[in-house]
Amino acid sequence: MADAPAARPPWRQALFAPAKSPLWSALFAILCALAFCFLAILATGKDAASGYADLFQGALGSPRALGESAIKGSVLLLTGLSVTVAFTVGLFNIGAEGQFIWGALAAAVAGHLLPLPAALALPAALLAAALAGGLWALIPAWLKSARGVHEVISTILLNWVAIDLVHGWLVAGPLSVASGNADVSIAGTAPIRDEAALPRLFAASGSRLDLGLPIALAIALCVWLFLTRTRRGFEWRCVGAGPEAARAQGIRNGRCIAEAMFLSGALAGVAGALIILGTEHRYPGVFRTGYGFDGIAVALVGGVTAPGAVAAGFFFGALRAGSTRLQLVGIHPSFAELIQGVAVLLVAAPRLFAPLLAKLRGRVNSAPGAAQPTAEAP
Amino acid sequence: MSPLLQSLLDALHALLEFAPPLVLASLGGVLSEKSGVVNIGLEGMMRFGAFFAAAVAISTGNPWLGLVAGALAGALSAALHALLCLRYRADQVVSGIALNLVALSSVTFLLEAIFGSAGVSPPSPQLPRIFGHSALTWLALVLPFAMHWMFTRTQAGLRIRAVGEHPRAAATAGVAVLRLRALCVIGSGALAGLGGATLSIGILGQFDVRMPAGQGFMALAAMIFGKWTPLGALGACVFFALAEVVQRSLSLTFHAADLHLEGLFLALPYALTLLVLALGVGRTRAPAADGVPYDPEGR
Numbered sequence: 001m002a003d004a005p006a007a008r009p010p011w012r013q014a015l016f017a018p019a020k021s022p023l024w025s026a027l028f029a030i031l032c033a034l035a036f037c038f039l040a041i042l043a044t045g046k047d048a049a050s051g052y053a054d055l056f057q058g059a060l061g062s063p064r065a066l067g068e069s070a071i072k073g074s075v076l077l078l079t080g081l082s083v084t085v086a087f088t089v090g091l092f093n094i095g096a097e098g099q100f101i102w103g104a105l106a107a108a109v110a111g112h113l114l115p116l117p118a119a120l121a122l123p124a125a126l127l128a129a130a131l132a133g134g135l136w137a138l139i140p141a142w143l144k145s146a147r148g149v150h151e152v153i154s155t156i157l158l159n160w161v162a163i164d165l166v167h168g169w170l171v172a173g174p175l176s177v178a179s180g181n182a183d184v185s186i187a188g189t190a191p192i193r194d195e196a197a198l199p200r201l202f203a204a205s206g207s208r209l210d211l212g213l214p215i216a217l218a219i220a221l222c223v224w225l226f227l228t229r230t231r232r233g234f235e236w237r238c239v240g241a242g243p244e245a246a247r248a249q250g251i252r253n254g255r256c257i258a259e260a261m262f263l264s265g266a267l268a269g270v271a272g273a274l275i276i277l278g279t280e281h282r283y284p285g286v287f288r289t290g291y292g293f294d295g296i297a298v299a300l301v302g303g304v305t306a307p308g309a310v311a312a313g314f315f316f317g318a319l320r321a322g323s324t325r326l327q328l329v330g331i332h333p334s335f336a337e338l339i340q341g342v343a344v345l346l347v348a349a350p351r352l353f354a355p356l357l358a359k360l361r362g363r364v365n366s367a368p369g370a371a372q373p374t375a376e377a378p
Numbered sequence: 379m380s381p382l383l384q385s386l387l388d389a390l391h392a393l394l395e396f397a398p399p400l401v402l403a404s405l406g407g408v409l410s411e412k413s414g415v416v417n418i419g420l421e422g423m424m425r426f427g428a429f430f431a432a433a434v435a436i437s438t439g440n441p442w443l444g445l446v447a448g449a450l451a452g453a454l455s456a457a458l459h460a461l462l463c464l465r466y467r468a469d470q471v472v473s474g475i476a477l478n479l480v481a482l483s484s485v486t487f488l489l490e491a492i493f494g495s496a497g498v499s500p501p502s503p504q505l506p507r508i509f510g511h512s513a514l515t516w517l518a519l520v521l522p523f524a525m526h527w528m529f530t531r532t533q534a535g536l537r538i539r540a541v542g543e544h545p546r547a548a549a550t551a552g553v554a555v556l557r558l559r560a561l562c563v564i565g566s567g568a569l570a571g572l573g574g575a576t577l578s579i580g581i582l583g584q585f586d587v588r589m590p591a592g593q594g595f596m597a598l599a600a601m602i603f604g605k606w607t608p609l610g611a612l613g614a615c616v617f618f619a620l621a622e623v624v625q626r627s628l629s630l631t632f633h634a635a636d637l638h639l640e641g642l643f644l645a646l647p648y649a650l651t652l653l654v655l656a657l658g659v660g661r662t663r664a665p666a667a668d669g670v671p672y673d674p675e676g677r
Contacts, residue, residue, distance in 0.1 A: 158652070173639060
């Protein structure tokens with residue numbers, strides 16, 4: 001039987017080693033999702049082919065479009081990393097959205113208030129965002145290890161608290177810029193100082209791409225090295241794989257959970273800062289984010305690994321950038337989220353593709369010279 | 379009538395508007411998790427229920443058909459959850475989250491495709507009101523007791539609990555574990571769909587793109603707060619609804635909208651829920667096999 005080897009996985013084990021080839025699972029899932037959504041557009045009687053062509057154009061068709069895709073990709077890879085890091089200790093951080101929002105607000109406030117020279121203003125704003133996101137993420141970590149509250153529930157509730165407090169109170173009230181007669185509800189906070197803004201890399205080509213991309217990539221590299229090459233990263237993974245066994249080995253679970261959640265929140269916070277310091281330059285009065293929620297999809301499609309999060313982040317970033325063009329053929333831009341959702345639904349069940357994968361692998365194995373690690377026992 | 383009595387009656391009326399969607403969805407959560415399947419997808423199932431109830435009610439002009447459609451839509455999406463979790467042994471939390479993502483985006487997509495709107499549907503026919511409230515409100519008050527009776531007094535209830543606590547033992551006694559779990563998950567989706575229908579054709583009289591605005595997650599929290607029992611869930615939902623009523627009246631009293639303080643009040647019920655959970659109510663009372671996949675061939 002094709003799916004025999006992964007017999008009796010304990011809960012969540014499937015997450016850490018989804019299929020034997022998470023890459024293939026993710027690619028199948030994305031292809032199926034694209035095909036499914038193509039049919040969905042056709043079913044509504046709209047021009048699916050030109051819709052997809054527009055999507056492609058809007059994502060990769062020009063330097064400006066590429067820039068938008070890369071900007072969104074940088075943000076998504078960070079929120080995806082955020083969810084991934086929490087996963088390594090076995091926590092499902094649904095709260096990246098709330099951490100993202102606090103990070104964005106902290107960056108906007110720090111970028112406006114701190115009178116620092118250029119070399120310090122940007123790092124200070126990023127640091128403030130990381131702190132804000134990280135501290136917010138410590139709440140569910142504490143609730144989990146001290147009070148036994150499931151992190152999925154607490155992070156979801158904290159998202160609503162963050163959204164209501166920031167959008168419904170702070171940005172609309174105390175922090176909103178006093179702008180005479182202008183409509184206060186869309187004003188947002190005071191603009192950040194020029195020193196704190198992320199410099200644009202290719203301003204001449206009309207692309208808005210900024211320093212956020214290299215920053216995000218560097219962070220991703222560090223996180224990957226940390227998780228896979230350091231003792232503490234190994235301890236985190238032990239806690240995620242088996243908390244009891246980890247405890248028996250003298251690993252302090254509560255501490256690992258707190259540290260990992262802090263890093264997770266900090267990553268989401270920095271993602272928020274990239275948007276504020278890069279393109280918005282203030283916390284806008286109407287801020288439709290969703291980057292934190294999308295981080296869940298990025299992490300899952302990315303197979304819950306750092307390199308996977310980078311790849312999935314850029315893919316979904318391009319999708320998000322391109323989907324704004326779908327309005328031209330009368331398709332709601334939230335269409336990108338549909339593709340995302342269907343893809344996650346499909347990667348959620350790696351066994352869906354198991355027979356197909358086994359067939360593919362069989363073909364590779366039988367090819368001469370193909371050194372596949374191990375053929376699975378039947 | 380004295381002003382105090384009047385305001386109490388108003389509060390009761392508001393309570394009976396807020397609580398039923400939560401109660402129905404929360405009962406759905408209890409049903410699914412009692413059988414051992416975690417259902418984070420309640421939010422998405424409510425959304426499908428709310429949308430299809432409104433869409434069918436509008437197109438047929440019959441709110442009762444809408445109600446059926448809402449329950450069916452919830453049940454169908456739950457069937458997908460059951461298929462992924464039980465047959466393909468997907469992680470139950472991940473599958474639920476994915477379902478929520480799909481519900482969020484596909485309903486937005488359908489709203490645009492069918493009604494050409496990114497905000498709200500046209501007004502839908504509403505369910506007739508009995509004593510000032512829709513029939514679903516009264517259903518939501520009776521159902522918890524019916525479910526309590528089912529779990530404690532009937533063979534079906536005993537089997538569901540057995541499958542959620544110790545599936546292997548239940549299987550030895552001749553219970554078809556996976557089939558029973560699938561039925562419970564589908565029933566759970568139907569209840570969540572009814573909860574969603576309460577929002578659209580029961581209370582508001584149209585579908586709003588923001589529905590159910592986190593109520594599915596609140597229902598989940600209520601289920602935990604209520605220690606995975608129907609009556610506990612009912613109590614927790616009434617408590618949350620009360621918090622919502624108090625929040626709204628406080629918000630009005632303090633002119634929160636004018637002072638841009640609305641967010642402070644809106645955040646209150648969520649913060650209160652967190653506090654309640656943090657105080658340790660409902661700790662470690664989940665069914666023993668909740669969230670653990672069952673492999674019929676395993677040992």
